[in-house]
Amino acid sequence: MTSRKKVASSPGSGRVRVPTGSAAVAELGVSPVARPTMTERDALDRIDLSVDIAPGRGLLLSNPILVASGTFGYGVEYGEVVDVQRIGAICCKGTTLRPRAGNQPPRVTETPGGMLNSIGLQNPGVDAVIEKYGPIWQGWKVPVIVNVAGESIEDYVEVARRLDGVPGVAGIELNISCPNVGKGGLQFAIDRDAARAVTAAVRRATDLPLLVKLSPNVADVRPIAKAIEEAGADAITAINTLSGLAVSPDRTRAFLGNTYGGLSGPAVKPVALRIVYEVAQVVSIPIVAIGGVTNLDDVLDFLACGAVAVQVGTAIFADPELPVRLGDELRAECLRRGLSSYGSLIGTALPKRTGAASSKGAEYRP
Amino acid sequence: MRLVAAELVESRQILPGQWIQSFHAPELATGSRAGQFVHVRTGDYSGLVLRRPFSINTADPATGIVTLHFRTVGRGTEWMTRVREGERIDMLGPLGRPFEVDPRSHNLLLVAGGLGMAGVRMLADEAVRAGRKVTILFGALSAGHVYPSSLLPDEVEYIVATDDGSLGHRGFVTELMADYEAWADQAFACGPHPMLKRLAALAAGRRDRMGVAKLGRKRGGPTDALGSTAARRKSFLQVSMEQNMGCAVGACLGCTVIGVNGPQRVCREGPVFASDEISWESIA
Numbered sequence: 111m112t113s114r115k116k117v118a119s120s121p122g123s124g125r126v127r128v129p130t131g132s133a134a135v136a137e138l139g140v141s142p143v144a145r146p147t148m149t150e151r152d153a154l155d156r157i158d159l160s161v162d163i164a165p166g167r168g169l170l171l172s173n174p175i176l177v178a179s180g181t182f183g184y185g186v187e188y189g190e191v192v193d194v195q196r197i198g199a200i201c202c203k204g205t206t207l208r209p210r211a212g213n214q215p216p217r218v219t220e221t222p223g224g225m226l227n228s229i230g231l232q233n234p235g236v237d238a239v240i241e242k243y244g245p246i247w248q249g250w251k252v253p254v255i256v257n258v259a260g261e262s263i264e265d266y267v268e269v270a271r272r273l274d275g276v277p278g279v280a281g282i283e284l285n286i287s288c289p290n291v292g293k294g295g296l297q298f299a300i301d302r303d304a305a306r307a308v309t310a311a312v313r314r315a316t317d318l319p320l321l322v323k324l325s326p327n328v329a330d331v332r333p334i335a336k337a338i339e340e341a342g343a344d345a346i347t348a349i350n351t352l353s354g355l356a357v358s359p360d361r362t363r364a365f366l367g368n369t370y371g372g373l374s375g376p377a378v379k380p381v382a383l384r385i386v387y388e389v390a391q392v393v394s395i396p397i398v399a400i401g402g403v404t405n406l407d408d409v410l411d412f413l414a415c416g417a418v419a420v421q422v423g424t425a426i427f428a429d430p431e432l433p434v435r436l437g438d439e440l441r442a443e444c445l446r447r448g449l450s451s452y453g454s455l456i457g458t459a460l461p462k463r464t465g466a467a468s469s470k471g472a473e474y475r476p
Numbered sequence: 477m478r479l480v481a482a483e484l485v486e487s488r489q490i491l492p493g494q495w496i497q498s499f500h501a502p503e504l505a506t507g508s509r510a511g512q513f514v515h516v517r518t519g520d521y522s523g524l525v526l527r528r529p530f531s532i533n534t535a536d537p538a539t540g541i542v543t544l545h546f547r548t549v550g551r552g553t554e555w556m557t558r559v560r561e562g563e564r565i566d567m568l569g570p571l572g573r574p575f576e577v578d579p580r581s582h583n584l585l586l587v588a589g590g591l592g593m594a595g596v597r598m599l600a601d602e603a604v605r606a607g608r609k610v611t612i613l614f615g616a617l618s619a620g621h622v623y624p625s626s627l628l629p630d631e632v633e634y635i636v637a638t639d640d641g642s643l644g645h646r647g648f649v650t651e652l653m654a655d656y657e658a659w660a661d662q663a664f665a666c667g668p669h670p671m672l673k674r675l676a677a678l679a680a681g682r683r684d685r686m687g688v689a690k691l692g693r694k695r696g697g698p699t700d701a702l703g704s705t706a707a708r709r710k711s712f713l714q715v716s717m718e719q720n721m722g723c724a725v726g727a728c729l730g731c732t733v734i735g736v737n738g739p740q741r742v743c744r745e746g747p748v749f750a751s752d753e754i755s756w757e758s759i760a
Contacts, residue, residue: 183727218730375525
């Protein structure tokens with residue numbers, strides 16, 4: 111645990127900064143190792159999966175498994191079959207300043223190991239979302255992060271301003287990477303300066319914890335991630351969907367009403383891992399990974415590549431209970447490895463070389 | 477809506493490529509109404525990321541048996557045909573809103589095209605049980621694709637049309653509508669979207685042709701909101717729509733069709749809609 115103490119006492123120096131209750135316990139010299147006299151249940155309860163994904167501003171999750179924007183609606187739709195309070199956090203459907211009707215159907219289609227979607231940011235607008243769901247979210251234990259999309263910096267700023275101070279809104283995830291609308295903000299995710307500008311503008315507009323969601327549809331994501339960090343984002347979400355296409359059965363046109371769709375599901379996991387791996391080496395803010403998670407191994411892979419938390423998306427459609435179960439499985443995995451928290455699972459696959467710019471943070475790993 | 481482990485009891489091929497599977501799932505059999513559907517998860521090893529939606533073909537609360545009727549169109553349905561008796565598969569349901577029959581309707585016209593039979597089949601059971609008269613108009617490509625009459629309740633009148641005339645009326649099933657629109661108090665349809673579109677056009681002109689007042693509309697009284705259960709109950713034609721589906725619970729907005737009041741989720745506002753809710757010009 112010495113290395114963990116070192117991390118905790120070196121704020122800002124490493125990227126493994128997962129402030130957890132057990133880290134504090136470790137610093138007090140209390141052994142975090144489960145005593146053999148405990149029943150397994152007690153031992154599991156003692157394992158601390160809590161994580162603050164916006165250090166300094168505070169967005170404390172009870173566990174690092176989130177549900178991804180667009181796959182879980184506003185948190186109420188799956189309420190009959192899932193105990194939503196046990197999820198780490200809910201990222202709600204992309205929300206814009208004004209209502210949007212979305213794209214022409216068909217909007218989804220299955221592809222090998224994944225699916226394409228082109229919903230087109232259908233949503234009732236930020237005011238309706240606040241009015242309808244704010245009071246519900248306020249009564250929830252699970253934090254709700256509102257995914258925000260827009261066509262201009264002014265749009266993003268205005269939506270953020272209206273969400274600021276709304277009870278039940280725990281944070282904002284800037285969707286600057288929707289590939290499915292003509293002006294869905296993707297222009298902000300593929301240009302470093304634009305990404306910096308929109309992040310900085312929203313940062314000035316709100317004190318809410320701010321996550322910014324990266325697009326994989328770029329040649330090199332690292333300068334963009336750095337710009338977002340410098341502009342004041344609290345965390346980075348990586349990745350959004352990859353732009354793709356399906357052909358109609360009669361092969362006379364594209365299948366989706368919008369022609370293009372965003373690819374998600376297990377098919378994109380290697381791309382997501384690569385981007386998390388790259389971003390983790392150039393930023394020191396937390397990374398929330400997303401892309402094709404369907405089981406605990408996927409979660410552990412993303413943690414190993416430097417993510418502090420993981421979002422589950424497409425897999426929910428087949429297995430609505432998966433996000434809750436992954437939290438339980440991560441807890442059991444920690445117990446099996448004799449860990450009191452999952453912090454030591456983070457970043458283990460990153461390059462061990464020290465000194466080089468690309469391995470920032472690696473020197474603090476055991 | 478709940479997650480159910482449904483045990484396959486019987487699987488049989490009723491027509492080339494068409495299957496009816498019976499599952500023991502008391503939770504679904506007791507709580508389901510005609511028009512609702514289940515979202516079926518394919519095996520973990522199949523590499524398929526989405527569930528498959530199926531209309532509940534029949535549901536028998538007494539035995540706890542629900543049946544699904546499907547055609548093998550891809551890897552998901554092919555996987556289902558390989559499930560063995562005794563194995564359990566994961567179903568989410570019942571989902572969606574059911575057909576709404578006006579209590580005053582005595583004569584129900586059910587119109588089905590091909591696999592659309594699965595969408596209206598359970599309504600025939602419900603209507604017969606309630607003492608209503610049921611006529612099913614069924615359309616298919618040819619005699620070899622016609623749903624066996626032995627699988628329908630005896631009380632049902634069954635009229636068939638085939639595109640090639642190999643059985644029954646030669647032509648589209650919608651051409652039979654004219655003979656029955658005066659008899660029917662309400663009509664319920666499921667099938668290819670062009671068929672539903674044609675039926676909707678016929679239904680829109682029916683009131684004027686028949687010279688009858690719209691069911692349940694009191695003079696000067698308030699009208700029910702479009703899409704409400706009350707409005708649907710009073711509509712002449714209800715249609716069960718189909719669309720590629722993601723979550724099936726209303727979260728992903730993937731399965732929308734365009735309605736006159738904007739996008740409608742087939743899984744949540746549907747799959748059954750009153751025909752006047754749909755923006756038919758948007759349907760190919």
